[in-house]
Amino acid sequence: MPITADEWYDPDPDLRNLNQGDVLDGIPLVYAPDKQVRWVLLRPLPQGALDDARAGLPRTFKANVEGGFPSAWEREDGELVMASAAVCRVQILSRSCNLDWKKHIQVAPVYSIEGIGAEALESLRENDNAFSFYLPPDGDAMPESYADISLKATVHVSYLRRTDHLVRRLTSRAQLALQEVLSEYYAKPFGFDVKDHVPQTALYRCANCFFVGGPNCPMSEIDANQNFPPCPLCKEQALWVKVPRE
Numbered sequence: 072m073p074i075t076a077d078e079w080y081d082p083d084p085d086l087r088n089l090n091q092g093d094v095l096d097g098i099p100l101v102y103a104p105d106k107q108v109r110w111v112l113l114r115p116l117p118q119g120a121l122d123d124a125r126a127g128l129p130r131t132f133k134a135n136v137e138g139g140f141p142s143a144w145e146r147e148d149g150e151l152v153m154a155s156a157a158v159c160r161v162q163i164l165s166r167s168c169n170l171d172w173k174k175h176i177q178v179a180p181v182y183s184i185e186g187i188g189a190e191a192l193e194s195l196r197e198n199d200n201a202f203s204f205y206l207p208p209d210g211d212a213m214p215e216s217y218a219d220i221s222l223k224a225t226v227h228v229s230y231l232r233r234t235d236h237l238v239r240r241l242t243s244r245a246q247l248a249l250q251e252v253l254s255e256y257y258a259k260p261f262g263f264d265v266k267d268h269v270p271q272t273a274l275y276r277c278a279n280c281f282f283v284g285g286p287n288c289p290m291s292e293i294d295a296n297q298n299f300p301p302c303p304l305c306k307e308q309a310l311w312v313k314v315p316r317e
């Protein structure tokens with residue numbers, strides 16, 4: 072079943088606060104150039120504190136690639152640099168409870184699905200893509216889109232205080248789906264399964280049994296040079312984690 076706007080978007084969002092998953096317009100994102108593209112440093116003329124140059128509109132700058140300034144990157148107040156910036160549609164990734172007190176908030180740029188191949192689109196629509204969160208179409212303001220989590224950026228919370236930029240808010244069901252995508256992206260359960268080779272003879276314990284919350288499977292010493300065995304309790308679901316020897 073395709074994901075629909077009805078199940079994904081809150082029809083009556085409370086505008087007093089922003090939430091994790093909110094889609095907002097008008098957030099500037101700055102991207103540093105690739106390392107292959109040389110950094111261009113901007114030195115205010117006449118030479119002075121960078122704060123002065125940041126505070127007012129600069130009069131003159133000397134621009135040069137980093138190799139062109141012998142003292143590149145040595146200033147304690149940093150360098151002014153050329154970088155690309157764009158005002159974007161974004162989705163808030165930080166948890167709602169952090170939005171009130173954290174100074175820096177994680178957001179991901181939101182792009183329309185235009186130009187995505189049929190196969191990638193299929194997994195995107197199922198929300199089965201580790202780098203993206205799917206956003207179904209909902210009228211003119213919300214074309215079919217996705218948030219690209221791999222391009223996550225950090226913005227100062229002051230950009231996010233205005234709820235008049237809110238395009239859509241997720242339902243609690245969709246918020247849960249976002250949290251699942253994020254935990255897959257950041258915290259894929261670590262461990263070895265039965266398809267993995269044992270890298271080292273050591274004590275191992277099954278983390279799957281631990282996370283599922285049933286009885287704890289006993290530690291076992293597993294020899295290297297074979298595949299990991301099934302867990303005595305959860306069998307093929309085993310997720311073996313090395314345990315330090317006391």
Ligand SMILES: [Zn+2]
Pocket residue numbers: 277278279280281288302303304305306308309310
């Ligand atoms: Zn187990």
